[in-house]
Amino acid sequence: MTVTTLPAFNDLVAHALISQSSIQPEQLIVLDNSSKYQPHGFKQNTNQEQNLAAIFNTMATLNRLALEDPRTCAGKLGPSFRDALLQAADEIAMLADNRPIRYVELGPEPWKSRAILERLLAAGVRLRQYVGIDINPESEQTMRKALVPVIGEEKFSYWVEDFYKCSVAGFPKPKDETASSENLVTVVTNLGFQEGNDLPARIGPMLKSITRPGDILLSEMQVFGGGADPGLIEQFYQHPEMNRFSGLVGECFESGSDGAAAASGSAASAARKHDFYLLPLQTEIGSVNVATTLAPVRVNGHKNCLKYTREQFQKAREYSGDFVVKLWQETGDKSVVFQVSERR
Structure with a gap:
C-alpha cells in the first residue's frame, strides 16, 4: 500500500x-x-x-482513582472503566488459547497492570514473563513492588528504553533459562492514551517491531464522537492530577x-x-x-x-496492514475504548 x-x-x-x-x-x-x-x-x-x-x-x-471508583466512565448503564478493562483482559485470555504468554507493557503503570495480570492468571493463563518497557527509569521500583507479589520475582523483567528503539530481538531474556519459548504468544499493552501521542504512520512500525505474527495487542484510546459527551475530554484534562x-x-x-x-x-x-x-x-x-x-x-x-472516533481508532490500527482488530470494549459513557488486535 x-x-x-x-x-x-x-x-x-x-x-x-x-x-x-x-x-x-x-x-x-x-x-x-x-x-x-x-x-x-x-x-x-x-x-x-x-x-x-x-x-x-x-x-x-x-x-488508581479511575479503577477504584465504579462510576468512572460508566455513564447510566455501564460498563465502568474498570469493567471494560477487565472484559478486554478476558478476551485476551480467550485469544491466547491456552498458549503461554509473554506480557510486554509499554509505559508501565502499576494499577492497570496488576488488575489485568490478576485477571489473566485467574482465567488460567500461563505467564512466562513480564517485560516493562519505559523511558522513565524511576518507574521500575514501583512496578516491581506492585507486580512481584502477583507474578513472582523470577518472571519480572524491565527495560529502560525508548519504545521506538525496541525490537523483539532486544527483549530481556527470561530469568528461567529452562523455559521453552515454543508456542509462546506475546501480549503487548499500549495503554494510558499513548496511542494519541503520535501519527499512525509512526506508531504502526513501532508496534510491528516489537511483535511477531500471531501476537496480541491491547490499546486504549479516549475517543471523540460516537455518542460521547465532548465535554468529558476537557473534564479529564482539567482533573487535578492532570493539572499537576x-x-x-x-x-x-x-x-x-x-x-x-x-x-x-x-x-x-x-x-x-x-x-x-x-x-x-x-x-x-x-x-x-x-x-x-x-x-x-x-x-x-x-x-x-x-x-480518534472509535472507527478512526480501528483505521489507525489497520493503516499499515500489519494488524487486524479482533474486538473492542467500550465504557458506558462511550469516552474510552479498549481495542484488542492481532499481528498479521
Missing part, C-alpha cells in the same frame, strides 16, 4: 494551534512524549530523579526553580493555569481531533494527544 508522508506530529499540531488561536510561533515549545521523561537541555538544576518519580506517580494516582502532571512537566522548563516544589506536589505546581484546546488535525487517516494543553512557562509549553 502507499503510505502518505506527513510532517512530524508536533509540527502539525503546532501549525493547527497557531492558525486557530492567538499563540505566536515564538511562544511555543511543543514537547515530544519522551521529553516529559527526559527533559534534558532546558533546565540543568532540576532534581531529575525526584521529578521523574513525581511525574510517574501522578499518572499512577490518576489510574502539566505543572510537573512545565517546571522542568521553567527557569528559576529547582523542581523540588513540583516533585513534592506543592500547590504552586498544581494551581498553574492550563489552557485546553480541542483542534482538528489532518492526518493520513483523515481529520482527527487533537487535545492540547498549554502550560505557562517562560515560553508556552504544550503537550498534545490525538482523540
